Amino acid sequence: MNEKLLKDVVVPGEVIGVIEEFLAGEGTYVDGDKIRSLRIGRAILDVDERKVYVKPMIREELIPGRGDVVIGDVHSLKKDVALVLIRKMENKGVIFNVPFHGILHVSQVSNRFTESILSAVRVMDIIRARIINNKPPFQLSIKEKDLGVLLAFCPQCHNAMVIKDRKLYCPACKIREERKISTKYSVNFKL
Ligand SMILES: [Zn+2]
Missing domain, CATH: 2.40.50.140 (Nucleic acid-binding proteins)
Structure with missing residues (x-):
């Protein structure tokens, strides 16, 4: 399922969308043209179905699992x-x-x-x-x-490596390194 986090915490009654835009899923209700939350939780959009729902806040939610x-x-x-x-x-x-x-x-x-x-x-x-x-x-x-x-960082000078010819490269040390590079690779990435 393709999900997108809309809001980390919503409270009952809080508007999380409008019916022209989304379908109202579990943990929500429709009020006029608005979709509101029924509970405290996370507002999530099911991107494929264009449906918003609110997942209750429970600790298990914070534990990773298959697909994450x-x-x-x-x-x-x-x-x-x-x-x-x-x-x-x-x-x-x-x-x-x-x-x-x-x-x-x-x-x-x-x-x-x-x-x-x-x-x-x-x-x-x-x-x-x-x-x-x-x-x-x-x-x-x-x-x-x-x-x-x-x-990834250069094994010699520890600077961030750049992509060159589908490999990683350190312009300072002229070193090439092989990796399984993500299309999201970025020298500006911060954890
Ligand atoms: Zn280097």
Whole structure:
């Protein structure tokens, strides 16, 4: 489901949309031409159905699960896996004070065969990934085009690397590095 967070916290009676624009979903009611919240929660838009609904605020909401898009940094590499510290759940706008652990296996890098996890990510890289299971430790995938490395740093001078000829490049050190680069890669990315 393609969801968009409209507002982090809404209170009962608060206007979250108009009926010309959206359908009124769970946790909402229609008042004239306005859609209002029935409860305290998060106002979310189901983009595909153009339907707004309000998810009640419960703690489980804040725990990542299958399908969530997360941002984290690569903590360590071991044989065929990268251990990722998940710092943010992008699709729900949640930042974790204590990061969750995520595991990226080499088989989840691409639909094509990837020989080594080292050609996809390196320690310190910031990555955007999708969670593919429901319980910690979370299994991650970066197969989609906009998933993968969002920002990487030069192994020598530690400056942000730029994209050049579909690889990462440090203009200062003239170093090239291979990664599974996200289409959202940006030298200005901030976690
Ligand atoms: Zn450099």
